[in-house]
Amino acid sequence: MNKVKVGILGSGNIGTDLMYKIRRSDVLELTTVIGIDPSSDGLKKAKDFGYYTIDTGIKGFLENPDLADILFDATSAKAHIRHAKLLKQAGKKVLDLTPAAVGPSVIPPVNIAKHLDADNINLITCGGQATIPIVHAINKVQPVKYAEIVATISSKSAGPGTRANIDEFTETTARGIEEIGGAKKGKAIIILNPAEPPIMMRDTIYCLVENDFVDQKKITQSVKDMVEVVQSYVPGYRLRQEPLFDGNKITVFIEVEGAGDYLPTYSGNLDIMTAAAVKVAEEWAKNITSKVNV
Amino acid sequence: MGERNILITEVALRDGSHAIRHQYTVDQVVAVAKGLDDANVPYIEVSHGDGLGGSSLQYGLSLTNEMELIEAAVSTVTNAKIAVLLLPGIGTMKELKQAAQLGVKMARIATHVTEADISAQHIAFAKELGLETVGFLMMAHMVPTEKLVEQAKLMESYGADVVYVVDSAGAFLPHEVKERIQALKNSLSIEIGFHGHNNLSLAMANTLAAIEEGATRIDGSIRCLGAGAGNTQTEVLIAVLNRLGNNTGIDLYKIMDVAENIVAPILEKPQEITKDGLILGYAGVYSSFLLHAQAASKKFGIDSRDILVELGKRKVVGGQEDMIIDVAAEISKQKQTAHT
CATH class of the missing domain: 3.40.50.720 (NAD(P)-binding Rossmann-like Domain)
Known part of the structure; x- marks a missing residue:
């Protein structure tokens, strides 16, 4: 070709x-x-x-x-x-x-x-790339009325552009959660952690679905399938544990390890x-x- | 009544939000704000525990929209100024603007002690809105004095009127506070503040150490209604400062009455230093993790102290509440494998 x-x-x-x-x-x-x-x-x-x-x-x-x-x-x-x-x-x-x-x-x-x-x-943003696929995967099974994501990245991997305008990250990501992820309402939080050695990017995705009956099996499968798809182009993208269910709330924990091409492996957010x-x-x-x- | 030499900010309607799972009602806020205003408290902070925009699944949803609480507080007070907290990364300038439009007079912009540069935009914007602006360096115990000074100078350069040393974990010892306030007084030309937590029963001692070295802005929470074991207990602080000959301008009997008659009934149980509160200070963990760690301990059947100590080891910072479940799940898994 x-x-x-x-x-x-x-x-x-x-x-x-x-x-x-x-x-x-x-x-x-x-x-x-x-x-x-x-x-x-x-x-x-x-x-x-x-x-x-x-x-x-x-x-x-x-x-x-x-x-x-x-x-x-x-x-x-x-x-x-x-x-x-x-x-x-x-x-x-x-x-x-x-x-x-x-x-x-x-x-x-x-x-x-x-x-x-x-x-x-x-x-969009690194946080959006890491979390919107999961919101979408859940929304495909059951409509998500509210999705909230928390992206935690190492201080070292947050560049001057992000630091100078951090509202842009939260606002743009929240919009992406709604417009692309499909949630009725979205919210994004970003946290910088200065620990040494630098921590890997972590993302927590909380979704509230419409119905009280939650099809745990179907949602878990949909999330896992999506993780595999993302892994096909971001090999260090993975679930940290099985999705948690609590009433109509679903919590998914993701970790993103960089490929270590030019950037260090902890900066999964850039990778x-x-x-x-x-x-x-x-x-x-x-x-x-x-x-x-x- | 002479000029005040120490300016107190009462944080129970913000920091105390953690202790009651962000369940404040308009009636409670009005009653507390009225009492505090009557007692001549100069600043009253009102926001979600994690600042503007903090209402979330991560930190706990507010029972009442914080803007309603802020509006109610503003319309209740005659002399006191209403303050708000904002953590860039959680809240945004949009919410700050909304609060300013409601009549808030002071903005406190908080970052982790090493991340002051994410506050430049928000500090400048708060000044633009005509607000008195405070830089709030959280988890200050995690860095050496030189780093704290460097970050405080950044906030001063962005236009902050005051910089606070914030002992979010209640982990400082008095001599450490002394050293830090002294260094800041030597390097900055703006006012210095101190915000303590009582997890090691040192909030009062640390506050006095800070005042001795020249801190003039002090936070307290009435009846200790703050995260973890609460903050420096405001009404007690007023009594102590009176004895030391300082002038806070606050009426001691009146603030004691607010504590006893209005605030005490809000508390689900009296604030005391429980084993989990103590561990927060000992392990250097963000005080608002307390109730979340207790919930996780119940859910996973493990000791909440094990969770908090592990979080301290991992150098988790403020706002990382999602790590509590993550770490609890990990510990419980390890325990299960150890058994089989």
Whole structure:
């Protein structure tokens, strides 16, 4: 199968981790890594791997737009708003890993099929990627009237962008729980834990379902099936224990261990974002090549 | 009545929310706020125990919407200022704005002692709303003095008018409080506050140590109506500060009467230092974990102290109530395997 050419915008931690993940893809061919700091570790690594590197940002890429058809944007929300406009004009598809939320929000196992034709997709938040699949899995069996998630991440893995605007995390995630997870009402809480060695990302999902009769067996199975689907692109995603049932309340405990590509394994919160981005890009690529083939 | 040299914030209508599983009613809040206002208490904090937006399955759902409680308190008092607590990551600026519109005068923005930088936006926003703004560094016992000073300076740089050392676990010893307040007085130019918990029966001693070193903002909970074993008991503190020649401006007899006649009946049982409360202070665990750990102990048939000690070992921070069930389930599983 022909691979689709992709590029990475941003040579920081996230951009560099993406580089490692895309290298393993059967359908994506990484050609270009774009940064603004020629001395960044990310650009150096990209050069070592033999990728074409650009250190003049988006401008440099637009001078050679044939280098990639899909771009991963791992810069900042502010930069992405500008990038999104320019890349749209250039006819490129963009995966937005910033909180800019220009395009539709996607949780791969829930709603990717709906947005294959979108030219810009955003990935909500790490907490959303880790928990919305579970809300959806429960909601499929019995309508969820209220879902609440608590994401606990190590202080070290919370970047300056998250720290400067933590309300954005809680508000965006809560919206995703409702609009994509299907809960009537959603709430999100984020906690930073500074313990050393750093803790792994943990997520607790509480759901209140409509009926008093709760089909425990069916819900447990649906949750487990969903965990398996997420594991197919985030191998370190797992249930910490069996779902707990208490009246119409269901509690699910998740742990996300990173793949340790470029980022340390404790930062499962970052890993699930880069993994989800690659997953979406792969679906896009399959869609593009299948269209070309017919 | 001379100028107050110590400003007291009464926290029973916020911290005490934990002790009664967030079941405050409008009538209770009105009665307490009226009594406190009458006794000339300058600040009264009203919010869910975990601050604005804390009503949740994780921490406990509020019986009454906190905005209704805040509104009721604001309309009850004549001199006292109503304060709210906000933990970024749990509550948002939206709720802070709503509280400000209801007539709240003070915002206390709380973070774990190492995470001050997540409060920059909220502190700036509170100032913008015209609120007196306090930075609240929780679980302060978990870090050395230098780290605490560094984080307090951040809050000062964001615009906080006051920074508090918050002994959320009631784990500090008096000489540790002394050292910390002294260091903060030497490095900051804003007022310093202290918020204690009585899990090791040291809330009063720690508060006095803080005042000796120059802390001028002090939290108390009337009748000890706060999380864990409660906070520094406000009415007792007023008596002690009177004896020491400080001026809080608070009427001793009146606040004693509020404690006895209005607050005592709210408590499901009198506050005392139970074995679980003691373990909170001893293991350095967030005081609001108390009732959650007791519930988990019942559910899994294990000693609540084992749960709390394990949480302390794992350096769990405030807000991680979900870890209680997680750890309890793990301990109970280990016990089962050990038996078979």
